[in-house]
Amino acid sequence: MKIHVLRTGEVRVSPYLPFGGDNCSLLKASGITTPKKDWIWLPVCCYLIEHPKGKILVDTGWHRDMSPNGKYDKKAQIKSLGSWILYHVNQGRIPKGEAIDEQLSTMGLKTSDIDYVLLTHLDCDHANGLRAVTDAKHILCAPEEVECARKNGFVRYQKKWWQDVDLRTFEWNGTEGPANKSFDLFGDGSVVMINIPTAMDCAL
Numbered sequence: 428m429k430i431h432v433l434r435t436g437e438v439r440v441s442p443y444l445p446f447g448g449d450n451c452s453l454l455k456a457s458g459i460t461t462p463k464k465d466w467i468w469l470p471v472c473c474y475l476i477e478h479p480k481g482k483i484l485v486d487t488g489w490h491r492d493m494s495p496n497g498k499y500d501k502k503a504q505i506k507s508l509g510s511w512i513l514y515h516v517n518q519g520r521i522p523k524g525e526a527i528d529e530q531l532s533t534m535g536l537k538t539s540d541i542d543y544v545l546l547t548h549l550d551c552d553h554a555n556g557l558r559a560v561t562d563a564k565h566i567l568c569a570p571e572e573v574e575c576a577r578k579n580g581f582v583r584y585q586k587k588w589w590q591d592v593d594l595r596t597f598e599w600n601g602t603e604g605p606a607n608k609s610f611d612l613f614g615d616g617s618v619v620m621i622n623i624p625t626a627m628d629c630a631l
Contacts, residue, residue: 428476429477430476431474433472433527433530434472435488435521435525436470437468437469437521438471438519439466439467439469440516443455443456443458444456444457444458444516445469456516458515471489472486473485473486473487473488473527475531476618478613482536483541483544483545483618484541484563485545485546486553487544487559488525488527488552488553488555489519489520490557490559491526492506494519494520494521496523498520498522499519509585509587513551513585517551517552519551528559538559538561539562539563539564542563542564542565543563544560544566546567548569549573549584549589550584551588558588566594566595568595568596570596570597573594597610604623605623608621
């Protein structure tokens with residue numbers, strides 16, 4: 428089994444959003460009260476797992492239309508995200524060659540070669556690139572996250588990111604992790620999604 432860490436651009440946020448902890452207020456996380464000079468750029472990463480039972484992509488990063496020319500582009504980002512509000516919470520950029528479909532192509536892979544896309548959650552820097560891998564064989568996300576996205580589509584999520592995607596949910600089939608919820612993809616313990624609600628992510 429091989430794991431490839433694929434950097435798919437960067438995201439700029441208030442430091443309170445990733446590092447504020449459980450008691451961080453929504454106001455601080457949004458960056459409204461934090462000067463832009465104090466915001467930080469962080470890598471946006473996806474993971475390609477070459478497994479004996481298939482090729483697995485974890486998350487999809489930014490879509491190319493975030494940065495058509497490979498540079499930060501405010502107008503393009505707002506159009507790609509479909510949300511003026513999200514632009515003010517996080518800015519993104521993705522250099523040429525770093526979009527997920529571009530990197531797979533460089534590796535000699537087609538997006539249709541991907542057996543599973545596993546989404547840790549549906550925030551923009553994880554799911555904006557979904558439209559680039561619509562022909563992957565299986566695209567899976569936790570049912571609670573999909574339900575949350577349906578209820579909070581205006582502020583945090585935008586359904587356009589997965590509108591033309593055959594996005595399906597998986598059922599938790601294990602009890603690993605702090606929330607006693609895990610998903611064993613192949614049933615052999617080799618690839619397990621673990622629910623970590625306090626971090627708003629799943630972990631492999």
